[in-house]
Amino acid sequence: MRIAFIGIGALGGYFGGRLAKAGNDVIFIARGAMLEALRKDGLRVESPLGDFALPKVQATGDPTAVGHVDAVFVTTKAWQMTEAAQQIRSMIGPETIVVPLQNGVEAYDQLAAVLGSEHVLEGMCHILAMVTAPGVVRHAGAKALITIGERNNVRTPRLEKLVECLSSAEIDTRVPDNIQVALWEKFEFVASFGAVGAITRAPAGVIRSLPETRSLLENAAREIVGLARATGIPVPSESVVGTMKLVDSAPPNGSSSMQRDLVAGRPSELEAQSGSVVRLGRACNFPTPVHEIIYNSLLPGELRARGKLTF
Known part of the structure; x- marks a missing residue:
């Protein structure tokens, strides 16, 4: 899948790194020192599940240069959601899905108001991770879980496809009965x-x-x-x-x-x-x-x- 991560800190670095390592076409949308490090040295993830390094990754500070993607994971801070939603607009194609992973219960509505509810899934994650240096993410615990679902809790083909993609990247993924x-x-x-x-x-x-x-x-x-x-x-x-x-x-x-x-x-x-x-x-x-x-x-x-x- 062609997947964009916007807001590259510990969450975006870890989960995006796993997906890129599994062979997906991952684009990191970052800024500042993180963007510079990703372009120069790639991404390194330290984890009890196994360290890995990606010497070359796709990273940009310009979302409009990305083009349409299959999925966008939003890993910014919750208070940056409005800005992120506007930046995502240029990446939305007819079948693009957007998954927020922040804390809180308002992300779906905030994204849907800008992008349309037909493009948005509900999502969250559980992970203990931190950025130890630009381009370096440390996963500090064994648990790293993404939970996703449709707002109406229907197991749709697009949801199943995303679950399969995440699982094949060795990311524990859960679809609850009620997201x-x-x-x-x-x-x-x-x-x-x-x-x-x-x-x-x-x-x-x-x-x-x-x-x-x-x-x-x-x-x-x-x-x-x-x-x-x-x-x-x-x-x-x-x-x-x-x-x-x-x-x-x-x-x-x-x-x-x-x-x-x-x-x-x-x-x-x-x-x-x-x-x-x-x-x-x-x-x-x-x-x-x-x-x-x-x-x-x-x-x-x-x-x-x-x-x-x-x-």
């Missing part, structure tokens, strides 16, 4: 852990051991389950137990990317996480007081990181 439930269950963990970690500036070991912060995290997760159900997504209430098990199994010093970005004064995914909870709650008249307090408390720092406030 929206799967997305919201991941969102429940990511947004709750990210929110509590960001406002407390504490790692997983502290958050889960203090009764006060553990209760805060549980309430944040329950709020998201309630919101999902209010919007018609049948997330089971017992999924909160699963979220807390994930927190309990995390490394004691573990933290979310949103927490790390906010602490470092970088733009974060606040709007796509707690901000999304608050917006969606207001849209369906479902109260979200936990996430609203956290969002309001973190917003000044987020606006400062984006150059919209000075203090």
Whole structure:
């Protein structure tokens, strides 16, 4: 397949590298030091599943130069989705499918609004990976999973073709019975852990051991389950137990990317996480007081990181 990855960091580098290694025609759309490194030295992936290097890869900073592709994987930060959607337009042919892999539950709608719902699948991934140097990605855990599905949960030929392509590249791929439930269950963990970690500036070991912060995290997760159900997504209430098990199994010093970005004064995914909870709650008249307090408390720092406030 001819596949483009837009937003080349750890996710795009790892999954795109696997697909290129398997013989697919992969184009990396990158910028800055990453683009320069890919053009000069190619891509190197370090993984417990096996290291590999691709001395020559296709990389460009100009999406309009790519032409039509079979599939586009969007691996930008969630807050870059609107820009990414516009950049993808020139790559869309009659049969092109677009798969977002970011955190959050709004990516499908954001892409469909620009590209048309007929071109978009629901998607997400689970992986622990990081960019250790331009052109070098380190996969730090054995699990690397992509979950995809049609919005209506029908097993279409195009979905099966993409699953086969991913699987042949040694990428674990799952098609759940209900992709929206799967997305919201991941969102429940990511947004709750990210929110509590960001406002407390504490790692997983502290958050889960203090009764006060553990209760805060549980309430944040329950709020998201309630919101999902209010919007018609049948997330089971017992999924909160699963979220807390994930927190309990995390490394004691573990933290979310949103927490790390906010602490470092970088733009974060606040709007796509707690901000999304608050917006969606207001849209369906479902109260979200936990996430609203956290969002309001973190917003000044987020606006400062984006150059919209000075203090």
